[in-house]
Every structure is written in structure tokens, then in C-alpha cells.
Amino acid sequence: MSDRNIISFENIKIACKSCSLVTLCLPMGLEPDDMDRLDRIIKRSRPLHRGDHLFRESDKFQCLYIVKTGSVKTYAPSEDGGEQVLGFHLPGELIGLDAIENATHNCSAKVLETSAICEIPFNHLEELSTSMPSLQHQMYRLLSREISQDENMLTLLGKNNAEERLAAFLMSLSGRFKRRGFSPYDFYLSMSRHEIGNYLGLAVETVSRLFTRFQEEGLLEVERKHIQLIDLERLAQVARRTHSDRGRIQST
Amino acid sequence: MSDRNIISFENIKIACKSCSLVTLCLPMGLEPDDMDRLDRIIKRSRPLHRGDHLFRESDKFQCLYIVKTGSVKTYAPSEDGGEQVLGFHLPGELIGLDAIENATHNCSAKVLETSAICEIPFNHLEELSTSMPSLQHQMYRLLSREISQDENMLTLLGKNNAEERLAAFLMSLSGRFKRRGFSPYDFYLSMSRHEIGNYLGLAVETVSRLFTRFQEEGLLEVERKHIQLIDLERLAQVARRTHSDRGRIQST
DNA sequence: GAGAATTCTTGATCCAAATCAATCTTATAA
């Protein structure tokens, strides 16, 4: 836990300004000085492992979390042991914004694979944003974006059928991977079919059948967690298809 | 548009501190001085009428809106003329928070009945919140609350059946009316069956049938837009029923 | 106040996706 060892976890604790995520993470667009001030309140924990929790529903709200590497799912547990998956979070994405209001977490956050996480004590962040208009602005933007995303998801669940939901999900992942410098065509899913189905309001079996169908239709290749998107254009068409133009198959 | 006439619309333009909504609206919890400063940037327009728009999707984002009296629906229009209703907004509720991120409205807001609306230029609000930590805090809270509410809605759409969705919707309205000093048992719906169905991801016919069924089961009395909740307790049970305890009918 | 246009209700039918069931595959444990 010191600098005794060069190959220590300290090495992953690089400052925001040298972090590859800086262009899409919380410090995005801050001046170097401001970034340093923010940097000082951010804690970087040692890697968490599959199944570890960042927080659980009804925990006291202390920190926001940012995925640095790996992935995290957030979910609302129900009394009967079930859950609703609320989101999957990739590097650079902020987690815990829904807890500010009543100072308690409304959902749980569980690590899907070995992940490095940045931790930001919210009271410090809020204090800092008081004296840093650009940070305040960034916070408003990120909170607002979260709302937009949830609204998109509401539309997806309210209006789109199974096929469209899965296609939209894959397109979303693809785009997010791309922005992070990963391949938008070839990636591994860190979540199970069950979790995908839960997130999209579908049964596992439906998700499984759709993957098979998409493969048969030449949209993608799938082998367990490994996804290769073959025809991004057509997949996008399936994803944005609404009610009125179901069934139409467009050629590219 | 002056003080020529005592019975003019100017009369509805009362300051926040004399507004009955002050305990659940944006200025909630602000010090009197701070409230005055906020008050000065708020514009109060003359009443809008059924069908009027506060803003439309892709409009430039300028202002947040607060319902003072009446009600408003927000919805995401789709290319094919359809829409997804995103929310119904009652007095004291803030509208437009999803537009901060990209400075453009992602949804449209339409007045459901004659309504008075307060208008808050966001650039002024943001500026003010820079020098007013309590206002900044309140903004974080309201943004965060919006996220929580959307997440609840995601769970409702992802996990609950038609019956549970409508019950939850009615319970939500009831609670919100109560907090505003209206009867939680007896109210008028300002939205159509079609809009309720759209919001809840259901067909109009399903909504209509459920109202009939709820009435038959003695949960409520319904006559067109007029709703009287007879058995709030049992309605709440239906609303919070999850997957695992479908069908069980609990007596109170 | 008649006629048109919505909105709402109710019934009949259909279908997308859930559920049930079985097998297969891949991880984890002993």
C-alpha cells in the first residue's frame, strides 16, 4: 500500500489528466487547475471483483462512483428476491446520481467483472462545485443526461418489441465501446443473458432466441459472450424501427 | 398588461414566498433573501390553454418550467406521428430538466388544461446557483429525484403487468394530489385514456377495461375523468404487488 | 341544436412473448 513495489496497484491510480477517459468522464472540459482540484478529492480503490458491490439499496449515500475499467450493473432489488436491472455502466460512466435526493441509495451496484473504480465523496464534490462554475455546469449536464437516457429507455420499454429492444441494446453498447476506443464490431458481453433480458423487460429465452435469429439473419455472429456485429447498418435499422414500420425489411 | 385593472392576470403573478407551492417547489427550503433573488429571475406568463405547447422537441433549450396550476404532459414524438408520454406534471413540478445536457429539448411539453406556468431562464438560474449553495443543492436534489422517478417507471414498465401499472399510476396521482392539499380520494384526470395507456405502455382498451374491473372490484368509482378511490389500501396492494405474489388477494 | 368528430367502452379474435420443459454447455468445486 506504499511505493515499495513498482508493480503495485498504485500504478493504476493515475491522475485524471493522464487518464484516457478524461474526454468523456466527469472532469471533461475542466481547466487543468480545476482538474487538479477535482483530482484531489477523488479516491481510487484497488480493483473490485465480479460480484462485489459498490453499494446496496438503502445504504447511506456518500460517494458517486466512476467506472475506470471493467463494468458495473445497477439494479433495484425487490422484496421477493427479484430485481430490475437499471443499467450497465462502462468506463467513464458515473454511478449513484439517483441517490443525491434522499441521501440514500435507491438501487444496488454490482461489479460484473474485475473493475477499477474511482470514488468521489459527494459532499466534497458539491462543495467544490460551489466555487467552480465549470464543474457545477458539468454536474448539471451529467444529471440531465442521465434523465435523457432514462427517458429513452422508457420509450424503448413502452413502445418497442423484443427484437427492437435487443437491437437497440447492442447498438448502444457498440457506440459506447467505440467512443472508448474499443471496437464497435467485436466485443465481449460482461453480463448474462438473464441480466440482458431483465434490463430489457424480456425473458432469458427470448433473448437467447433473438441472438440466434440475428445470427441467422446475418446481423451478427454470437458465441456465448463474444459478439461480432456483422451488419451494423441493418442492426441500426431494426433498432430504430418503430411501430408503424414493423415487418418492412430494408436492404442496405 | 399594467396595474390599470385590479382583476388582471398580474394578480396571479405572486411571489414565490406567497405561493402555496413554496414547500414543494424549486425554492423549497431557501432563505427569504435567497428566495427573493430567485424570484426576480422567474417569469410568470399568462395562463396557457389546453393544447398549448411549453416547448417542442428540438427547440433550443432556454427555460425550465414549473406548473403553478393545471397540468402538463411531456412526450417524445416519433417520426411516424406516434409519441411516448414521458410524464404528467402537477403544480410545483419542474419540467425540462432533460434538456440541459445538449441545450436542446428532447421532448415536447403540452398543456392538458388551462394552466399557469412559471418560467425560469436556465442561464440565469445556473448563474444564481453559483453564488447560492442552497439553490445549487436544491437543483442537484431535483435532478436526482427526476432520475429516481424515471428508474421507478422503468421498473414499472419492465416488471409489472397492466393491472399493477394502472394501480401504481393512480396511487402516484393520489399521493401527489394529497401533498398539494387536494383530496387523495376524489379527483379529475386531465389526461385521456389514450394518454394514460401510452404512458403505461398499454392499449387504450386495456386501460378502459381495467377501470371497469377496478370499479367492479370495489377499488374505485369512475365516471369518465372523475375518479373516486374507494379502497386506497387495496389499490396500494395491487400497485406494489410484484411478480411472485400475483393472484393473491389480500383482505385488509 | 343538429351533425361531425372524438373519446370511451365492450366484445371477439389473434399473436408476441412468457412460461414450462428438456437438453446441452460451460464454469466451479471437491
Next chain:
DNA sequence: TTATAAGATTGATTTGGATCAAGAATTCTC
């Protein structure tokens, strides 16, 4: 290495709610 469990796939069956259809009630409009 073999058990054992968990995850994924595929098929058969069921079903909740959509869709189709028609009529009734209400509200707009001229």
C-alpha cells in the same frame, strides 16, 4: 478427474394484452 451447479439454447404450450370491430357517450363546431 468427476460431480455439481449455473448459464444458454431450443422446442412445445399458454396467455396477457394487442388488435380488430362496433356501438355508445361526450364534446366540439358551425
